[in-house]
Amino acid sequence: MEELLHNISQCTICKAHLPLGPRPVATAHINSKIVIIGQAPGTKVHESGIPWDDQSGKKLRQWLNVTDEQFYNTENFAIIPMGFCYPGKAKTGDLPPRPECAPQWHTPLLEKMPNVELIILVGAYAQKYYLKDKAKRTLTETVGEYKTYLPKYFPIPHPSPTNRFWRSKNPWFEELVVPKLRKRTSSILQST
Template structure:
C-alpha cells in the first residue's frame, strides 16, 4: 500500500492539463473500512494537500456524523477522488475531474483494501463510473434510490456550498437520507 500511495503521489499522467500542476491527493490504509470517492480536489485542498480540507469537507463530515479525527484516520476512511489533482476552473465552478485517474489507480487501491464495507459515491461523476447502467437518469433519482445500492455503495450529492440550491430543493436528503448515512457509518466504525 505504501508503495502504491507513493506512486500515486508521483503521478503526472495528465500534467499538461493541470493549470496548477500535479499534486495528487489520496489517502488509504490496508485496514480502511469506508472509501470516500468524490470529484477532485479544489484549490484549497491543492494548496494544503489534505483531502476535504475546505467547506465541502466540513459539510461532508457533518453528513457522515464523524469528527475530524475519525475522518482523517485512514483505518476508518480511504479517500480517492475521481480525479486526484485540481482540474482547473470552469464557467460555473471547477472543471470535471480528469478522466485518467480512476482507471489508472482505483482498482489497484481497492484491491489492497480487503476490509472495505462501504463506498460512498459523492456526485454524478463517481456515481456514473461505479454504478454504470444502474445509476438513475439524474443524481437526484440516484440519491433517492440509495437503498438499492446498499450494502456496497451509498450515493450522495456533493457537499459543496455551490450545491446549496440542490439541498434547498431536496430537503428530504438531509431529513431522511443523512440519518441513514450516519447510522450506516456509525455501525461500520463501531
C-alpha cells in the same frame, strides 16, 4: 499500500492538462473500512494536500457525523477522488475530474483494502463511473434510490456550498437520507 500511494503521489499522467500542476491527493490504508470517492480537489485542497480540507469537507463530516480525527484516520476512511489533482476552473465551480485517474489507480487501491464495508459515491461523476447503467437518469433519482445500491455503495450529492440550491430543493436528503448514512457509518466504525 505505501508503495502504491507513493507512486500515486508521483503521478504526472495528465500534467499537461493541469493549470496548477500535479499534486495528487488520496489517502488509504490496508485496514480502511469506508471509501469516499468524490470528484477532485479544489484549490484549497491543492494547496494544503489534505483531502476535503474545505467547506465541502466540513459539510461532508457533518453529514457523516464524524470528527476530524475519525475522518482523517485512514483505518476508518480511504479518500480516493475520481481525479486526484485540481482540474482547473470552469464557468461555475471547477472543471470535471480528469478521466485518467480512476482507470489508472482505483482498482489497484481497492484491491489492497480487503476490509472495505462501504463505498460512498459523492456526486454524479463517481456514481456514473461505479454504478454504470444502474445509475438513474439524474443524481437526484440515484440518491433517492440509495437503498438499491446498498450494502456496497451509498450515493450522495456533493456537499459543496455551490450545491446549496440542490439541497434547498431536495430537503428530503438531509431529513431522510443523511440519518441513514450516519447510522451506517457509525455501525461500521463501531464494529472494530
